[in-house]
Amino acid sequence: MLLKVNGTPLVASxxxxxxxxxDLDDADSSVRTADGTLNRDRITVKRQVEIGWNALTGVQISQILKAMKDVFFDFTFPDPMEGTYITKRMYIGDRPAPVAFERNGVLWWKDLKYTLTER
Known part of the structure; x- marks a missing residue:
């Protein structure tokens, strides 16, 4: 899978x-009536991507995190609705990288996981 941030491929899948x-609905006009019928006013459809890596070297995790350091960035990914790769303007939530260890002089990070949400 070839994921890109601002047109540059990420170093690891x-x-x-x-x-x-x-689906994002208008909170004021999307309501249920007394008989339970939903009156829905969908404003737009957005994408949210949950992504994670089992293990990354210090160089790989640095490249991935630096690629997404801006408030908003273009993210290219495979989309199930379109059936192909698409590019969306996204933002990122928290980016915990909970476990680091060293093996043969190489620093490794385990379980980097985060969520990207379309702007």
């Missing part, structure tokens, strides 16, 4: 990748 298609 993820071990976890999940796309969620989100």
């Amino acid at each position: 993820p071990s976890e990748f999940k796309v969620t298609i989100l």
